[in-house]
Amino acid sequence: MAIAVFFFFAALAIVGGVGVVTFHQPIRSVLSLVVVMLSLSVMFLLLSAQFVFAVQIIVYAGAVMVLFLFVIALLGPARELGRGRLRFQASLSILFVLALFGVMYALIQGIEYRQPDQADLSFFGSVQSIAVGLFTTYLYPFELTSILLLVAAIGAIYLSRKRIDDL
């Protein structure tokens, strides 16, 4: 069952990823990305990361994607022209990216996995275990991310304000 679920959602994620890259209208790319994110959330569930699963659906597939859809609705449906200033950019970039994939594949094959101490899987990945890590050892980075979010919010408001000379 778990293997069938893995391969179904892995195929769905790859199809969605291809859709993100190949669709010409940005709105279709965004909807394909939602498919990828929902498939990845199932992967997180398979890896017993329940809290990351919930955050992935609420924050990513929910908030961030709605933000993208709003911006597309605001800017109107821009179609992409098939021209580029660099003639060989597409073919060269695919070549380099294939080389990158080869390196990553070799790295994955070469990993020597360490056998872990057996932890309790019913506790692992739950909200309690995340909170214990987040509010003890990693309290300082956690507070820093809240400052980062505040800075990002202020920056976004500043950038999208109405200019005085526009009025």
Place this chain on the structure above:
Amino acid sequence: MSTLSIGGQQLDASWFLLLSAILFVLGAVGVLVRRNPLVILICIELMLNAANLALVTFSRQLQNIEGQLFALMSMTVAAAEAVVGLAILVDIFRARDVEDVDDLSELKG
């Protein structure tokens, strides 16, 4: 090879890593090939998601919660990145119509 026991069945950890690598590479292709700045931002989100999958996979394999914590932090950073990137994009589009990132190649206001 390391197998993870999930729901009574054995799944290989490297399958998850391979899926993560494929999605990361697809996102990289999108960033390099696509011309629309909005689609480039979308492809960056795809790459960040692929990295998160690798983090959570290693977290599960080592049964160490820190990978999941780092994935959560990277989600926060990705959300901040999307907000600021889209705000800059809206600001640029307000000034002029851009359908190609190469139209923005000069450093003038």
